[in-house]
Amino acid sequence: MTKKIGKQTVELKSRPAIIGAYASVGKKEGEGPLGKYFDTVYKDEFLHKKTWEEAESELLRQTVFGAAANADVRFADIDYIFAGDLINQCTTSSFAIKDFGIPFFGIFGACSTMAEGLSLASMMIDGGFAKKTVCTTSSHFCGAEKQFRFPLEYGSTRTPTSQWTVTGSGAAVLSENGEGPKITHITTGKIVDLGVSDANNMGAAMAPAAADTVFTHLSDTGREASFYDMIITGDLANTGSTLLCELLKKQNIDISKNHYDCGNMIFDTENQNVKSGGSGCGCCASVFCGYLYKLLLCKKIKNILLIATGALMNPTSSNQGRTIPSIAHAVAIEA
Amino acid sequence: MTKKIGKQTVELKSRPAIIGAYASVGKKEGEGPLGKYFDTVYKDEFLHKKTWEEAESELLRQTVFGAAANADVRFADIDYIFAGDLINQCTTSSFAIKDFGIPFFGIFGACSTMAEGLSLASMMIDGGFAKKTVCTTSSHFCGAEKQFRFPLEYGSTRTPTSQWTVTGSGAAVLSENGEGPKITHITTGKIVDLGVSDANNMGAAMAPAAADTVFTHLSDTGREASFYDMIITGDLANTGSTLLCELLKKQNIDISKNHYDCGNMIFDTENQNVKSGGSGCGCCASVFCGYLYKLLLCKKIKNILLIATGALMNPTSSNQGRTIPSIAHAVAIEA
Numbered sequence: 001m002t003k004k005i006g007k008q009t010v011e012l013k014s015r016p017a018i019i020g021a022y023a024s025v026g027k028k029e030g031e032g033p034l035g036k037y038f039d040t041v042y043k044d045e046f047l048h049k050k051t052w053e054e055a056e057s058e059l060l061r062q063t064v065f066g067a068a069a070n071a072d073v074r075f076a077d078i079d080y081i082f083a084g085d086l087i088n089q090c091t092t093s094s095f096a097i098k099d100f101g102i103p104f105f106g107i108f109g110a111c112s113t114m115a116e117g118l119s120l121a122s123m124m125i126d127g128g129f130a131k132k133t134v135c136t137t138s139s140h141f142c143g144a145e146k147q148f149r150f151p152l153e154y155g156s157t158r159t160p161t162s163q164w165t166v167t168g169s170g171a172a173v174l175s176e177n178g179e180g181p182k183i184t185h186i187t188t189g190k191i192v193d194l195g196v197s198d199a200n201n202m203g204a205a206m207a208p209a210a211a212d213t214v215f216t217h218l219s220d221t222g223r224e225a226s227f228y229d230m231i232i233t234g235d236l237a238n239t240g241s242t243l244l245c246e247l248l249k250k251q252n253i254d255i256s257k258n259h260y261d262c263g264n265m266i267f268d269t270e271n272q273n274v275k276s277g278g279s280g281c282g283c284c285a286s287v288f289c290g291y292l293y294k295l296l297l298c299k300k301i302k303n304i305l306l307i308a309t310g311a312l313m314n315p316t317s318s319n320q321g322r323t324i325p326s327i328a329h330a331v332a333i334e335a
Numbered sequence: 336m337t338k339k340i341g342k343q344t345v346e347l348k349s350r351p352a353i354i355g356a357y358a359s360v361g362k363k364e365g366e367g368p369l370g371k372y373f374d375t376v377y378k379d380e381f382l383h384k385k386t387w388e389e390a391e392s393e394l395l396r397q398t399v400f401g402a403a404a405n406a407d408v409r410f411a412d413i414d415y416i417f418a419g420d421l422i423n424q425c426t427t428s429s430f431a432i433k434d435f436g437i438p439f440f441g442i443f444g445a446c447s448t449m450a451e452g453l454s455l456a457s458m459m460i461d462g463g464f465a466k467k468t469v470c471t472t473s474s475h476f477c478g479a480e481k482q483f484r485f486p487l488e489y490g491s492t493r494t495p496t497s498q499w500t501v502t503g504s505g506a507a508v509l510s511e512n513g514e515g516p517k518i519t520h521i522t523t524g525k526i527v528d529l530g531v532s533d534a535n536n537m538g539a540a541m542a543p544a545a546a547d548t549v550f551t552h553l554s555d556t557g558r559e560a561s562f563y564d565m566i567i568t569g570d571l572a573n574t575g576s577t578l579l580c581e582l583l584k585k586q587n588i589d590i591s592k593n594h595y596d597c598g599n600m601i602f603d604t605e606n607q608n609v610k611s612g613g614s615g616c617g618c619c620a621s622v623f624c625g626y627l628y629k630l631l632l633c634k635k636i637k638n639i640l641l642i643a644t645g646a647l648m649n650p651t652s653s654n655q656g657r658t659i660p661s662i663a664h665a666v667a668i669e670a
Contacts, residue, residue: 003463004414004464004465008438010464051655053651053652053655054655079339080523084441084443086424087649087651088423088424088649088650088651089421089423089443089445089647089648089649090443090647091647091648091649091651091652094526094647094648094660095652095657095660097526098526098528098647098660099526099528100525100526101525102525103343103523103524103525104523104524104525104526104662105442105444105451105454105455105523106419106442106443106444106451106645106647106662107440107441107442107443108419108424108425108441108442108443109440109441110424116440116441119440120440120455123459123462123464124458124462126462127458127459127461127462127463127464128338128462129339129345129458129462130339188415188438188439188440189438189439190435190436190437190438190439191429191432191433191434191435191439193433193434310441312424312425312426312429312433312441313424313426313429314422314423314424314426315423316388316422316423316426317388317426317430320386320388320389322430325429325430325433327439327441
């Protein structure tokens with residue numbers, strides 16, 4: 001029987017399997033260090049649509065098709081789909097999946113959405129409510145810039161701590177049985193807000209939330225950081241990753257040897273002009289579904305702790321000078 | 336053991352109890368037919384804050400405090416909080432609960448959010464992941480008008496089919512045991528989009544989704560519509576309610592005698608100048624937590640089917656001429 005262990009963690013005794021995954025990205029992501037691992041690389045940022053918003057929906061839609069095909073699952077056999085994104089009112093997801101006919105739970109956790117989706121989708125299976133679930137999310141550089149920052153045509157200067165929104169999407173199919181990496185533990189984050197209000201430094205805002213969730217996960221499970229082959233945050237990028245390691249060191253937790261960050265991994269941060277690194281719901285989603293999933297599948301690594309982080313602000317709150325409440329959800333996955 | 340019955344419904348064998356609820360509304364809602372049932376009526380739409388956004392967060396925050404107090408529950412004993420709202424990136428919820436220290440799942444279902452929250456919060460308990468959960472949502476007329484329509488100062492003319500966003504919030508505390516109305520069935524909606532694109536006629540856009548969910552719930556459970564003392568949609572208002580009854584009549588389902596709509600109930604639609612009626616996440620939330628919950632608690636009614644409906648568009652999608660994907664989630668509750 002599944003039980004809550006410690007303060008914020010549940011152990012999933014049924015160990016739901018991720019029986020299929022798919023990742024789609026844009027041109028720049030395809031040219032990055034993980035390019036060859038993504039299932040589809042779109043050269044055209046419009047995906048043959050008229051607007052960036054429609055393009056992002058198409059990106060997510062095709063990614064879900066890909067994941068279902070890889071898992072060899074019919075839509076009629078999927079009990080629930082969990083989806084969310086960065087675009088206002090999560091319309092990317094709604095328009096993408098509106099014709100799927102799958103019962104839908106809309107979620108929002110900013111860049112933490114993939115881990116939130118994996119958490120809820122796996123608990124639905126473990127709780128006996130579903131046999132198969134899907135979780136998915138996406139982001140699109142152009143749509144995100146338009147909504148959160150400045151018109152692209154301005155060619156605005158970016159600060160060194162700013163992050164580059166990934167054009168990408170990931171989708172995972174979970175099942176009560178079948179072959180694939182297993183989800184074993186879920187540590188659900190609480191909001192942490194240490195007062196950072198610079199929307200161009202989301203890594204600094206989110207690092208304390210990530211530290212809180214990693215610390216809680218390890219203490220809830222009684223595990224050492226070295227238990228995991230990889231502890232992967234998404235998306236603190238360079239600035240936030242450094243802060244995370246420092247914050248955890250103060251708690252006598254050393255993750256310097258096995259910490260990776262999706263925002264650092266997806267781009268060549270020195271040569272691709274992305275400043276601190278990647279971000280966006282699609283960053284963690286595409287790195288997990290495209291790269292990490294494959295490493296687990298072929299057993300190159302035996303386990304990971306995936307901690308997706310989200311900055312829960314909007315342009316209005318930033319313009320009003322408010323802080324950036326942040327959150328991080330952790331999911332432990334075994335090969 | 337909990338089981339999925341039919342296509343989209345789960346029966347919760349553990350029957351989680353709603354051990355406390357609280358509803359807060361604004362002045363206009365307090366002057367409506369249900370005024371005396373709301374726990375707090377705020378006369379000042381700013382709630383002593385500087386912005387409408389901060390005011391809405393304060394509204395939600397105080398509502399959660401009220402629900403926890405009514406349920407006699409400490410925050411430290413709440414395993415998860417589910418929250419979401421209409422404001423971009425769900426910042427109302429994030430800012431409201433950021434200091435609560437409760438593991439948080441952000442959800443988005445537009446005006447269906449309260450039913451989505453009740454669904455997930457009760458499944459978390461039934462699945463053994465939590466002993467106590469909270470779900471909450473809110474909306475604020477001024478913040479919603481500013482974001483979705485026109486500056487209030489314009490005093491724009493409203494169309495007859497338009498709906499008036501409720502200033503209100505509701506919060507419910509669910510528990511694996513304890514006294515209170517029990518959640519027995521969850522029917523999770525799928526997106527329905529029949530092509531309505533008029534953002535001033537959300538009732539018409541959402542009615543088909545509500546009809547789909549009511550039809551599915553009844554066929555999954557094998558129940559007649561007359562099984563329920565009240566079948567309550569939130570928030571189709573006048574236009575959408577008429578359409579819902581017509582659509583169901585075509586399926587030989589007659590809900591004309593026991594159908595109510597939160598958007599119709601919260602305002603005196605003839606004398607409060609709200610056109611078709613109320614809407615917003617806070618409409619269903621405050622009517623359920625303020626009024627229906629009390630009817631169930633004192634056993635004036637024995638059961639309800641609560642179907643919250645959501646219009647999953649945003650201003651950009653409407654300006655781009657796109658349709659309004661809609662969804663409805665149903666929750667069966669017994670006294």
